[in-house]
């Protein structure tokens with residue numbers, strides 16, 4: 001069984017790096033760190049980078065996860081090959097781009113591109129944002145799934161994730177104590193469905209809610225509170241239709257709860273996404289809604 005230590009980064013293609021750069025810095029509030037080899041790198045916490053925009057197809061997305069040891073990375077490659085997947089070992093150039101010692105890449109059954117990385121760089125100087133959105137760090141992604149039940153089996157059976165809750169058929173998956181680091185939402189394509197950054201508190205969410213509206217950024221869901229994770233949230237639209245999320249107050253499932261924790265089934269309804277009554281304008285959340293009715 002593969003044991004994912006944490007999520008590390010998202011890499012996104014774009015045809016308009018200037019627009020993506022403005023959005024990452026001025027709207028999301030990330031810290032630009034490098035413009036290198038056709039790619040822009042951003043920090044959101046103590047990691048070298050957590051977001052990359054590179055010149056390329058806007059549908060080309062990769063999510064990176066860290067493993068603990070070289071032996072685990074080697075075993076992961078073997079396990080994925082045994083599961084019938086094509087595993088690519090990162091070249092030295094690709095490792096340099098990612099600021100990792102080594103990595104492998106594969107695609108999950110939907111076709112989502114996943115890096116498993118070893119010894120990713122940390123960054124000593126503290127994160128200094130472009131604007132103070134209150135970001136405390138990159139935390140999770142929603143992934144597209146053409147068959148959430150099948151992909152849940154893969155993510156739990158091969159990658160060692162655990163189901164924290166389900167909304168309809170969409171599983172919210174944890175790899176550590178945080179309620180979810182990955183969620184799988186039904187749709188007809190592969191790729192990242194949303195990108196989450198944690199913020200320090202509700203004041204940050206609400207300040208961003210007003211600021212984003214003033215700047216003409218489309219709010220697609222919230223402010224609201226997820227009944228699943230307990231987190232308060234705000235979702236908004238970024239370049240190439242990517243959905244970004246700020247949230248705060250996510251619950252944890254501690255080591256002492258782990259043995260007895262039972263995932264809860266939430267019905268596929270808007271109330272399962274928001275306790276306060278916000279209705280998502282996010283296709284995959286609406287589609288989860290339609291799937292069960």
Ligand SMILES: [Fe+2]
Pocket residue numbers: 140141142194196245
């Ligand atoms: Fe989220």
